[in-house]
Amino acid sequence: MSENPETRGAVANDPIRVLIVDDHALFRRGLEMVLAGEDGIEVIGEGSDGLEAIEMAGDLLPDIVLMDIRMPRRSGIEACTAIKDAVPSAKIVMLTISDEEEDLFEAIKAGATGYLLKEISIDEVPQAVRAVHGGQSLISPSMASKLITEFASLAKRSEERQQQVPAPKLTEREMEVLRLVARGLGNREIAKELFISENTVKNHVRNILEKLQLHSRMEAVVYAVREKLLEIT
Structure with a gap:
């Protein structure tokens, strides 16, 4: 059966x-x-x-x-x-x-x-x-150490940027998208959460990365927490 x-x-x-x-x-x-x-x-x-x-x-x-x-x-x-x-x-x-x-x-x-x-x-x-x-x-322990090193590097680069220029201003919608990215949601899930298209989410993420002069979603989250743009509980 x-x-x-x-x-x-x-x-x-x-x-x-x-x-x-x-x-x-x-x-x-x-x-x-x-x-x-x-x-x-x-x-x-x-x-x-x-x-x-x-x-x-x-x-x-x-x-x-x-x-x-x-x-x-x-x-x-x-x-x-x-x-x-x-x-x-x-x-x-x-x-x-x-x-x-x-x-x-x-x-x-x-x-x-x-x-x-x-x-x-x-x-x-x-x-x-x-x-x-x-x-x-x-x-695996050897890989975990690499992950920790990478996060430390991201945090250091964020701190250096903070000393050089003020944090770029994100729109309220971009902040909403960034908070959901920080929760680990993918583009499709974010689109459903905010009742917008997946393509619109991709545009928002691209704009966020361009404004923050970053290259990945992971870097954006680390930077935002560092700048106190959002808090992850």
Whole structure:
């Protein structure tokens, strides 16, 4: 008998539903074998590329997606963005060999809840699955230090700009958009919240970045908090 997706999760003892996506079959098999032996965890599917990840996530509605970054057809970053749009409740953990800062930042911006390097013991994966499902965000220590360094750099650059020129004045609508960006909302969600088109949101974000002379949404939020243009509670 098929399970009704609308009632899934209603029972406290329901297993954590995991989708594994990696273009290396042996690695997928190793993860599946480890997770299959764990109480309270169920592997509901395996995919070999980003496009399969998107299609399977939409069909299977996983709780957790364990996914590589470098994959054929669609990258893990592209798949992450699409999955978060289609299945907002899914929590995505990047499990990858890439220790590139850009991949880490892009994964976070795309909505990933975790970023773990494949150097971790495969036996640690079940614990990571449970932690993310329980609401934690996980980043490998070596990558977390890079993230902290980047935020410190952004804050320093904001402080230098503050000393050079007064903060540019944003319109009330731009402030509304910036507050929603700070809450982690994407353009589509902001559009729904403010009852405007997604294209209008993109224009507002572009104007905000131009006025603040910044290059990314992350920089805009850090700058705005630094300038006390908004507070994140």
